[in-house]
Amino acid sequence: MMNVALVGFSTRARNIYRIIDSLNNVNVKSILRLHTESTSSKILDNTIVTNNFKEAVDSVDAVIIACHPSAHLNIVTKCISIGVPIMIENPVALSIVDYERIFKMASMSGIPILVNHSNLFSSEFEALISLTSSWYPIEIEYDVCNPGRICDHSQLLDLGPESIIMASLVLKNFPEKICIRKIPSRTGELFNIDMYSGSSSAKLSIGNSFSAKKRHFEVRCGKRFAIYNNIVKDKLIVDGYKMKFIPEDPIKRAILSLYKCVTSGEVDYKFSTVMNIKSINNIFETFN
Structure with missing residues (x-):
């Protein structure tokens, strides 16, 4: 069983939650809602809803980031510090500089990042x-x-x-x-x-x-x-x-790729930090 923390609860995040609920080997242990009340509450399937990052990621195997991209860099930085694999919604960041920083951190730390390029x-x-x-x-x-x-x-x-x-x-x-x-x-x-x-x-x-x-x-x-x-x-x-x-469903397949990464360490080109860095570097060089 892979326990994940889901960051955000937008329409996209709710769809991810719905898909995970249909899987037998993946469970949303917690939902980190940004800009909400500080109190925690329980919802269906004992999923914890909180705005406290430490509480949300306690004993999880991976983090799925599906909040507004303005918060991606901050959340990714925290996830890398605790060493868990990450799945992140597109766009990865709102600026080329932040995009580049995210994948350089991933490359240096060795933490797998899976961008949900559908x-x-x-x-x-x-x-x-x-x-x-x-x-x-x-x-x-x-x-x-x-x-x-x-x-x-x-x-x-x-x-x-x-x-x-x-x-x-x-x-x-x-x-x-x-x-x-x-x-x-x-x-x-x-x-x-x-x-x-x-x-x-x-x-x-x-x-x-x-x-x-x-x-x-x-x-x-x-x-x-x-x-x-x-x-x-x-x-x-x-x-x-x-x-x-x-x-x-491509999202289901993305989640199952994350599951393979967590349970067996298996990663493929979809996790390619090098490919993402190269693609964004070309954009950066063009418009810098």
Whole structure:
């Protein structure tokens, strides 16, 4: 059994709580609610609700951070000090500097941090990586947009790291060169990211200035093509064929990855501190 502390109780956090409640091997021992009364209370399943960090993390195996990203750095710093694995919601931080600090702390301490990049836990995207593994050279185009979304952080921090990691995984190597350009827009933010790895390349367009939500990830190699889109019914199409999968909740798969980390020490590329640092460093170097 993995006992976790859940930080925050937003809509996203409540969804995580609901999913954990359906699992036999994971238990939310406590909920750390920020900006609430100082008294503790019991709720269903004997879960402690408190605003005291020490009480929340007492005897837990891991911490899931699902509060407002403005508090992420402070919570991560405290979690690293007690040495427990962390799962953190995206965006990791509201600034490039804080994002970089979080992963440098993780790298120096050796504490695993799992960012809940939902696409990395998609069965369909994992299949795309596998099915295109022998394709070379390849060209990737990825359009991703949260239309009209007003945030207290840049869309580059929200969508950028995951998009760069997704393209890097399909390119099979972290690219030798990444160029990031901010495109003038009156309706929001728009960034073009060009990535180059050997004879392969990726062109990413991310932001919130489009009129509709987009999640179109396309890979081409000669006459072959694969399309991944997590907001449509047929999420993966390869060479015109609709690939069928048993539906799996990406959040559930993320939690189970955290469980494997806690119970067996097993980590994979989804925990990759190096990949996250490289992706954010490229953003940092572009806009520093």
